[in-house]
Amino acid sequence: MTQPLIQMQNVDKFFGSFQALKNINLEVHKGERIVVCGPSGSGKSTMIRCINRLEKHNSGKILIGGRELTDSEKDIDAVRREVGMVFQSFNLFPHMTVLRNLMLAPQLVRKNNKSKAKEIAMKYLERVKIPDQANKYPSQLSGGQQQRVAIARALCMSPEILLFDEPTSALDPEMINEVLEVMEDLANEGMTMICVTHEMGFARSVADRVIFMDLGEIVEEASPQEFFENPKNERTKLFLSQILSH
Amino acid sequence: MSFDISLILDSLPKMLSGIGLTFQLLILSGVLGLLLAFVLLLMRLTEKWYFSVPAQVFIYVFRGTPILVQIFIIYYGLPQFEAIRESIFWPILREPFGCAILALTLNTGAYVSEILRGAVLAVDRGLLEAGSALGLSRSQRFIYITSPLAIRLGIPPYSNDVISLLKSTALASTITIFDMMGIARTIVAETYAPYEIFISLAIIYMIFTFFIQKGFGYFENFMSRHIKK
Numbered sequence: 001m002t003q004p005l006i007q008m009q010n011v012d013k014f015f016g017s018f019q020a021l022k023n024i025n026l027e028v029h030k031g032e033r034i035v036v037c038g039p040s041g042s043g044k045s046t047m048i049r050c051i052n053r054l055e056k057h058n059s060g061k062i063l064i065g066g067r068e069l070t071d072s073e074k075d076i077d078a079v080r081r082e083v084g085m086v087f088q089s090f091n092l093f094p095h096m097t098v099l100r101n102l103m104l105a106p107q108l109v110r111k112n113n114k115s116k117a118k119e120i121a122m123k124y125l126e127r128v129k130i131p132d133q134a135n136k137y138p139s140q141l142s143g144g145q146q147q148r149v150a151i152a153r154a155l156c157m158s159p160e161i162l163l164f165d166e167p168t169s170a171l172d173p174e175m176i177n178e179v180l181e182v183m184e185d186l187a188n189e190g191m192t193m194i195c196v197t198h199e200m201g202f203a204r205s206v207a208d209r210v211i212f213m214d215l216g217e218i219v220e221e222a223s224p225q226e227f228f229e230n231p232k233n234e235r236t237k238l239f240l241s242q243i244l245s246h
Numbered sequence: 247m248s249f250d251i252s253l254i255l256d257s258l259p260k261m262l263s264g265i266g267l268t269f270q271l272l273i274l275s276g277v278l279g280l281l282l283a284f285v286l287l288l289m290r291l292t293e294k295w296y297f298s299v300p301a302q303v304f305i306y307v308f309r310g311t312p313i314l315v316q317i318f319i320i321y322y323g324l325p326q327f328e329a330i331r332e333s334i335f336w337p338i339l340r341e342p343f344g345c346a347i348l349a350l351t352l353n354t355g356a357y358v359s360e361i362l363r364g365a366v367l368a369v370d371r372g373l374l375e376a377g378s379a380l381g382l383s384r385s386q387r388f389i390y391i392t393s394p395l396a397i398r399l400g401i402p403p404y405s406n407d408v409i410s411l412l413k414s415t416a417l418a419s420t421i422t423i424f425d426m427m428g429i430a431r432t433i434v435a436e437t438y439a440p441y442e443i444f445i446s447l448a449i450i451y452m453i454f455t456f457f458i459q460k461g462f463g464y465f466e467n468f469m470s471r472h473i474k475k
Contacts, residue, residue: 052379
């Protein structure tokens with residue numbers, strides 16, 4: 001078995017005296033697609049935000065591609081170059097056109113020249129099917145389009161891993177599908193993904209593993225089939241009955 | 247009472263001859279104050295107490311005292327020190343103009359640095375997280391994300407400060423500077439016609455304020471072009 005791409009070992013995270021993550025152990029291999037679900041405040045977002053050090057864990061170990069996340073800026077930067085992230089609120093840079101949003105990191109971080117960065121940007125805009133919006137500002141796009149731009153922006157760095165933090169939660173219902181389609185395409189192409197989401201249809205059709213979290217702990221970890229049809233833990237059953245009952 | 251129009255017409259050109267000095271005071275101390283504000287901002291944004299505490303003390307002192315008092319302390323107070331008289335700054339501090347520039351610069355710098363800090367802190371944290379997640383360094387995030395957005399947020403309060411600085415320049419007349427206010431005071435002393443002179447002076451300041459407002463309005467529109475549909 002090859003070394004896992006992501007290893008979290010006994011990770012704890014505190015916000016003040018509140019423990020947001022309790023003894024998290026997780027391994028993700030290259031090409032795996034993980035869906036994380038659970039009630040709000042269960043630590044899902046905090047967990048994936050520890051993977052690219054947007055949150056700093058308090059104890060335990062996190063290794064990304066064999067590199068341990070410590071206070072070393074060099075290691076953090078190296079990890080962030082390989083880990084892309086898509087946020088619930090898109091977080092596109094509002095003062096830049098779509099194209100410049102996509103070109104920024106390839107130019108500054110990967111040191112591509114302008115024309116190369118533009119080429120990369122257009123390639124991924126086509127991939128998310130909105131090359132015609134390249135010269136608009138984010139505020140001129142719909143929510144679904146903005147989120148697709150955000151996915152393209154992350155892809156422009158050719159990351160090894162993509163983290164999705166509730167990517168469809170801020171969208172109007174009719175725009176959710178266009179974003180999920182892009183995510184499914186990525187999944188089918190073998191991208192390693194961790195998605196925090198409540199889209200259970202997506203989990204069912206795409207995930208290799210579903211992780212259920214509650215109160216900062218990983219409560220259950222199973223294949224989608226087992227997870228939905230035969231959940232073991234009481235808290236999982238309760239959660240599923242709440243979100244699937246209508 | 248009577249209102250002497252011909253006196254106004256006579257004294258307007260005289261007062262306007264002080265316009266150059268008023269502008270020099272405004273622009274020099276405005277530019278230097280902005281540079282000072284930026285340095286103070288960076289000092290406050292570091293997490294090192296030996297940078298941020300002195301900046302905070304400086305800001306507190308200069309916001310906490312009247313600008314007239316600051317001008318007097320610099321103009322009347324500093325020359326008492328031998329060290330100042332022998333320093334390389336003496337050629338500047340010897341002149342009332344240099345003292346006025348120094349006082350206005352220090353004062354506006356303290357205010358503007360707080361304006362800048364407010365604007366920087368108002369930039370959406372999520373955008374900086376997105377920058378971090380893309381691998382941008384702290385300084386790259388500051389230059390490419392924080393600054394352009396903070397500048398737009400800071401324009402309205404900053405224009406307020408520039409307008410207030412324009413009017414503070416009138417205080418320089420108290421230390422023998424013949425800006426528009428200084429000239430007006432001389433004319434009043436000669437003619438005993440404070441209403442006519444000071445009202446027309448007030449109108450001149452208002453006209454300038456109008457142009458400053460307009461200028462900042464255009465600048466704000468330009469910096470907000472991404473928000474327009």
